[in-house]
Amino acid sequence: MIPPKIIILGAGYAGLTAALTFQKKLRTKEAEVTLVNKNEYHYFTTRLHEPAAGTFPHDKTRVDIKRLINRKKVQLIQDNVVEIRTSDRVVVLENHTLAYDYLIVGLGAEPETFGIPGLMEYTFNRWNINGVRQLREYIEYQFATYKNDPKRTELLTFVVGGAGLTGIEFVSELADRVPKLCKEYDVDTSLVRLITVESAPVALPGFDPGLRNYATSALEAKGVEFILGTPIKACNKHGVVLASGKEIRAGTVVWAAGVRGNSIIEKSGFTTTRGRVPVDGYLRAPGHENVFIIGDCALFTDQRTKRPYPPTAQIAVQMGKLLAENIVVTIRGTKHKRKPFKPVIYGTVASLGREDAIGQFGKKRVTGYPAVIIKKAVDLRYLFAIGGIRLVLKKGRF
Amino acid sequence: MIPPKIIILGAGYAGLTAALTFQKKLRTKEAEVTLVNKNEYHYFTTRLHEPAAGTFPHDKTRVDIKRLINRKKVQLIQDNVVEIRTSDRVVVLENHTLAYDYLIVGLGAEPETFGIPGLMEYTFNRWNINGVRQLREYIEYQFATYKNDPKRTELLTFVVGGAGLTGIEFVSELADRVPKLCKEYDVDTSLVRLITVESAPVALPGFDPGLRNYATSALEAKGVEFILGTPIKACNKHGVVLASGKEIRAGTVVWAAGVRGNSIIEKSGFTTTRGRVPVDGYLRAPGHENVFIIGDCALFTDQRTKRPYPPTAQIAVQMGKLLAENIVVTIRGTKHKRKPFKPVIYGTVASLGREDAIGQFGKKRVTGYPAVIIKKAVDLRYLFAIGGIRLVLKKGRF
Numbered sequence: 001m002i003p004p005k006i007i008i009l010g011a012g013y014a015g016l017t018a019a020l021t022f023q024k025k026l027r028t029k030e031a032e033v034t035l036v037n038k039n040e041y042h043y044f045t046t047r048l049h050e051p052a053a054g055t056f057p058h059d060k061t062r063v064d065i066k067r068l069i070n071r072k073k074v075q076l077i078q079d080n081v082v083e084i085r086t087s088d089r090v091v092v093l094e095n096h097t098l099a100y101d102y103l104i105v106g107l108g109a110e111p112e113t114f115g116i117p118g119l120m121e122y123t124f125n126r127w128n129i130n131g132v133r134q135l136r137e138y139i140e141y142q143f144a145t146y147k148n149d150p151k152r153t154e155l156l157t158f159v160v161g162g163a164g165l166t167g168i169e170f171v172s173e174l175a176d177r178v179p180k181l182c183k184e185y186d187v188d189t190s191l192v193r194l195i196t197v198e199s200a201p202v203a204l205p206g207f208d209p210g211l212r213n214y215a216t217s218a219l220e221a222k223g224v225e226f227i228l229g230t231p232i233k234a235c236n237k238h239g240v241v242l243a244s245g246k247e248i249r250a251g252t253v254v255w256a257a258g259v260r261g262n263s264i265i266e267k268s269g270f271t272t273t274r275g276r277v278p279v280d281g282y283l284r285a286p287g288h289e290n291v292f293i294i295g296d297c298a299l300f301t302d303q304r305t306k307r308p309y310p311p312t313a314q315i316a317v318q319m320g321k322l323l324a325e326n327i328v329v330t331i332r333g334t335k336h337k338r339k340p341f342k343p344v345i346y347g348t349v350a351s352l353g354r355e356d357a358i359g360q361f362g363k364k365r366v367t368g369y370p371a372v373i374i375k376k377a378v379d380l381r382y383l384f385a386i387g388g389i390r391l392v393l394k395k396g397r398f
Numbered sequence: 399m400i401p402p403k404i405i406i407l408g409a410g411y412a413g414l415t416a417a418l419t420f421q422k423k424l425r426t427k428e429a430e431v432t433l434v435n436k437n438e439y440h441y442f443t444t445r446l447h448e449p450a451a452g453t454f455p456h457d458k459t460r461v462d463i464k465r466l467i468n469r470k471k472v473q474l475i476q477d478n479v480v481e482i483r484t485s486d487r488v489v490v491l492e493n494h495t496l497a498y499d500y501l502i503v504g505l506g507a508e509p510e511t512f513g514i515p516g517l518m519e520y521t522f523n524r525w526n527i528n529g530v531r532q533l534r535e536y537i538e539y540q541f542a543t544y545k546n547d548p549k550r551t552e553l554l555t556f557v558v559g560g561a562g563l564t565g566i567e568f569v570s571e572l573a574d575r576v577p578k579l580c581k582e583y584d585v586d587t588s589l590v591r592l593i594t595v596e597s598a599p600v601a602l603p604g605f606d607p608g609l610r611n612y613a614t615s616a617l618e619a620k621g622v623e624f625i626l627g628t629p630i631k632a633c634n635k636h637g638v639v640l641a642s643g644k645e646i647r648a649g650t651v652v653w654a655a656g657v658r659g660n661s662i663i664e665k666s667g668f669t670t671t672r673g674r675v676p677v678d679g680y681l682r683a684p685g686h687e688n689v690f691i692i693g694d695c696a697l698f699t700d701q702r703t704k705r706p707y708p709p710t711a712q713i714a715v716q717m718g719k720l721l722a723e724n725i726v727v728t729i730r731g732t733k734h735k736r737k738p739f740k741p742v743i744y745g746t747v748a749s750l751g752r753e754d755a756i757g758q759f760g761k762k763r764v765t766g767y768p769a770v771i772i773k774k775a776v777d778l779r780y781l782f783a784i785g786g787i788r789l790v791l792k793k794g795r796f
Contacts, residue, residue: 134542
């Protein structure tokens with residue numbers, strides 16, 4: 001018996017969880033699992049707003065995959081995916097071509113530009129380690145440059161496009177850091193502007209009105225300005241142009257207003273909606289029995305409300321775990337034991353900087369310090385799940 | 399009796415030393431001393447290569463002038479000098495106009511461009527706190543950006559124009575920091591290039607051949623490349639063009655190949671050579687009995703060799719001290735007690751990074767650890783001279 005080949009593309013929340021679940025459940029020689037990732041590390045997307053603003057070292061928001069994976073059970077390949085060829089049952093990487101029996105695609109998201117001209121060139125929009133590290137350095141460089149050219153106060157204007165979770169969490173961290181940056185670079189704090197621009201009429205649309213108001217008031221108290229109900233029409237080297245025609249001159253524009261699925265999936269011929277593949281209850285791509293899409297590339301629709309679930313880490317982890325369990329029972333010839341995917345939404349927490357947060361758990365609402373603690377607990381729980389207490393101690397923010 | 403007004407322009411090595419000497423020697427109401435400086439701090443020019451490369455915090459290379467000055471004895475004005483009007487005996491500042499009886503000009507140096515096109519726009523050339531802080535952030539930003547655009551290896555090429563003291567000390571610190579930067583930004587160290595370009599046929603021309611060879615070998619071992627006897631013909635956004643016609647693509651070009659006097663002096667009508675005023679034995683500007691030039695703006699010629707002394711901190715401090723003492727005796731009506739300026743050159747030390755240095759003291763030569771200790775001792779001695787043991791403990795690098 002040749003063991004079936006399982007290929008996992010991407011070691012994000014979904015792919016890594018799948019790999020770790022296989023590692024735990026599969027017996028020796030039951031299958032050959034290969035995890036492909038472009039970096040040698042897994043990073044914590046939900047915490048990238050911290051290194052992006054420079055309030056927490058980026059190295060604490062990633063972990064070497066080799067430290068999590070038992071390489072006797074899961075093979076690791078560091079490479080870039082070029083194409084998925086379902087007709088040949090192979091994945092083409094830059095330096096390898098891999099055949100599969102089961103393919104799990106967890107390639108993650110890309111920024112959604114909504115066709116706004118100049119957005120890719122003139123904004124920071126890559127929410128990964130390389131992207132946020134560059135943003136952090138750029139922010140510091142703006143402060144340092146301003147002191148050499150004190151007429152250019154626009155260097156101290158920071159526009160954040162998007163008042164969803166990422167945008168709000170980032171602008172909160174940046175607001176926390178501004179006093180420290182001003183001290184480090186001898187800049188008068190009153191010259192710094194943080195402006196959040198959002199096309200929707202409200203910030204944090206996933207939260208109820210009470211919590212939304214709590215969040216915007218807290219951020220306004222920290223000096224954040226809000227321009228709501230106003231899409232960005234264009235980005236250029238001077239800043240942004242709003243739909244209203246108003247221009248905001250800004251040294252830094254950060255794009256945090258939405259993601260789409262990975263373009264490799266579209267290029268490989270899958271049916272997609274904004275880069276996301278509509279998957280069935282078993283997380284299969286339409287028309288494929290052995291190709292599964294998980295994480296931000298999967299469009300999973302709630303059959304009751306007919307609305308798709310948003311791309312979150314919470315759902316990605318649940319998808320990875322369930323899918324790996326389903327594949328294990330399939331390999332063992334007990335396909336009837338498979339379970340359809342039923343996401344459980346425990347709740348959502350939004351950090352508002354180091355000392356404030358909001359949380360919504362069903363009908364329960366939490367603000368301030370208790371919400372901060374819950375947010376930290378969620379992060380630590382994930383660290384524990386993937387790497388045990390050792391990882392909690394090494395990467396946790398306490 | 400109205401006490402005479404003494405104005406000191408610039409709180410660099412020369413001006414600050416003059417102010418501190420007045421503070422010590424003058425009795426109450428003997429004179430009214432005003433120190434004008436554009437920043438509220440004095441900085442240690444001889445150590446700026448450290449914060450420039452990011453190996454030492456910039457805040458440790460400056461000190462708040464208010465902490466050094468007894469404001470009952472010396473008035474402080476933070477302002478920019480616009481013009482010196484000797485005919486009216488006034489100094490025009492941006493926000494004040496000050497009359498003087500004695501004027502001491504210690505406005506420091508500006509970069510000498512030698513007419514090289516593109517040099518001011520495309521290089522980092524400001525050796526002051528604002529300039530080196532910006533350079534440090536820019537260097538980090540290059541590493542961070544490279545990871546988002548790994549084909550642009552030129553982002554990791556750093557050209558230093560000038561193999562004099564500043565250029566060598568800076569490139570040494572940067573060479574020390576490269577391994578740490580590579581670790582922080584996940585960059586392969588073999589991709590980083592540090593290139594020193596010098597128009598003279600040798601590096602560190604002030605040192606004897608044995609020490610020069612020691613220094614270049616030590617730096618080559620750290621990965622620094624030397625292109626000697628080759629002037630830079632032009633700088634542009636891609637890097638530098640050498641006199642040989644060869645182009646070096648470089649993300650960062652640092653100019654450390656020479657300084658000239660302050661342009662305010664030229665604008666105010668003084669006779670100058672490359673911005674420096676040829677002063678007499680009493681450090682007077684030609685044709686002025688009561689205007690004195692000290693520090694990098696003064697061109698003081700060794701009457702024996704007929705060669706001008708180079709602009710160094712060592713000489714600036716000696717000028718400031720002697721001049722203040724001479725003015726004190728003049729005010730007291732004992733002009734015959736004045737002493738002509740006779741610089742004493744104790745020796746020169748060049749740092750080659752954290753753990754190496756060279757020093758030349760007359761015929762004595764020192765290399766390696768002993769030279770490092772001497773360099774540190776020179777720095778600490780200056781800290782002690784201006785601010786006592788408290789400043790040594792606060793700002794010293796041990």
